[in-house]
Amino acid sequence: MAVALALVILALGSVLFHFLSPWYFTPIASNWRAIDTTITITFWVTGFVFVALSLFMAWAVIRYRHRPGSHAEYQPENKKLEWWLLVLTAVGVAAMLAPGLVVWSQVVNVPQEAQVVEAVAQQWHWSYRLPGKDGKLGTTHARYVTDANPFGMNPTDAAGRDDILLTTPELRVPLGKPLKLLLRSKDVLHNFAIAEMRVKMDMVPGMVTYTWFTPIRTGSFDLLCEELCGVGHFAMRGRLVVDEPAAYAAWLEKQPTYAQLRDTPAANATIGKNFYAVCVACHGVNGEGNVALNAPKLAGQSAWYLERQLHLFKSGARGTHEKDTFGKMMAPMAATLADGSAVADVVAYIASLPDTRPASTIKGNADKGRARWATCAACHGAEGRGIAATNAPRLQGMNDWYMATQLKNFRDGVRGAHPQDIYGAQMGLVSGMLRDDAAVGDILAYINTR
Known part of the structure; x- marks a missing residue:
């Protein structure tokens, strides 16, 4: 009797946990409600079978419990029962598979009007490429990949001149417009997954995979790599921001194209020397740093890193925390650099300074x-x-x-x-x-x- 009671409690407890548990689907933000529906159907089919079998076992434990003088009856086969089990099993499996096949046919058939965006994965970073006004992405190849050309853009392909390259892990998309993602990995296996959008697709080196969705609400959503890709896998995070169409268009208009980035004049270290006059008081004439003023050594540091940090200070993304005392001191200094050209110039001058080990x-x-x-x-x-x-x-x-x-x-x-x-x-x-x-x-x- 105890075993039968345990089986009944297990079945009913599982059902209650399913309906009362706070852990369920992340609120959906895309058109893929059909994916949720297929999972719900699977829950109902498997849940019904689980409860039915549990209750049947509980009944069997009581009905066929040991009694003095009772003997088991041997039945080598039961055609009627076998047919019932065969038909019911087939119906249950079909009920789970058929909706999934219907949804999969929708997943692999991308709407013609979908906007194309390329997402590129690399340990442990996301970057993106958007087509320009011609609506076409330029060609890429691994042989063109360098630190200065991380996307491997083909410099001779005119179609890529107006491509928009985003080296930030944040991607912005317009609300209500279908989006086709071309997925490319530069090193190892990665996986592009945004729970709220119900998209999850492997990214295989040497291949271009794809998926698509239509965002149905604005907001910011976490992008995760869900394929173990090395020691920094846990930190490989990005962000999808869904904007109203007008806000998205305004943001897109401000993004430089590949041609603009490639044709940007080289930084001028001579001009940068004038800007560096503000920095000398703390960081030293040769960028050697000064521990008494909590000013670090700059000479020898990577130019791309110095540029990024200066932009972060200028934008308020760094040096604004109430406990970042010395960061607050640096923020107004970075503000003296009027624009990106001034930042590049001063960094170019710093690169010319002697690199002395402290x-x-x-x-x-x-x-x-x-x-x-x-x-x-x-x-x-x-x-x-x-x-x-x-x-x-x-x-x-x-x-x-x-x-x-x-x-x-x-x-x-x-x-x-x-x-x-x-x-x-x-x-x-x-x-x-x-x-x-x-x-x-x-x-x-x-x-x-x-």
Whole structure:
């Protein structure tokens, strides 16, 4: 009797958990309600079978329990029962498969009017390419891929001149317009998944896969890689922002094309020297840094990284946290650079400064730091010289006291918390492995040996 009662409680408890549980579908934001419907049908079919079998087993346990003097009756076969089981099983399987086949036919047939967008995955970063006014994407090839041309754009293809290249993990799309995503991976297997849009598709190196959806409500939605792609997999996050058509058009109009980016005049270090006059007081004549003023060494740091940080300071994405005392000091200094050209010019001048290795100030256990460095090396490189493709700056030969401050800021949410500082948010996740100041000291001690 106890076994039968347990089976009944298990069946009824499972049903109650299904209906009362707070864990269910993420509220949908696309046209794919049919996907939810197929899953609901599967729940009903499998749920009915589960409850029926559980109750049947409970009845059988009671009906055929042991009684003194009773004997089992042997039946080698029962054609009627077998036919009933065959038909009911076939109906149940068909009820689950048929709706899925109907939905799949819709998934693989993209509307003709769908806007095409290319999403490119690379450890551990998302980037996107949108067609320009001609509505066509230019051709790409792996042989063209460089730090300056991360998409591998074909420079001789006129169709790509007006393509819009977005190296940020944030993609904006218009509300109510079908969107076809061409999915490309530059290194290993990735997976493009946005739960609210009900889209999830593998990205295979050497192939272009695709999926599509129509956003039905505005908002910001998390983009995740749901294929294990290395040690930084957990930090490979992006964002889809759905805007009203007018707001999207205004945003799109401000984005530079591939031709505009390629034809941008080279930065002028001579002009940059004049801008650097403001920086000298803190960072030093040769960009060597000044610990007394909490101004880090700039000389030798990657130009792309310095440009990004200056833009973050200018936009308010960095240096606005109430606990970021020194970041607040830097923000008004960055504001003296009027535009992107001024930023590029001053960075070009910094690149001309002599790169002198600073003295070490941090004490720690380098052997312990070596074990932790394996995670850092995946992005920053084995020697810590930085890798532009993974958006990881140089650490080797930079101020250890400054890196200690920034690692603690990342860990404590002082830096990387702003929604526009997406790479800072990634670093905030990774820095969580440094649980205390001793761990920070150990890893910096190891970096100082490189």
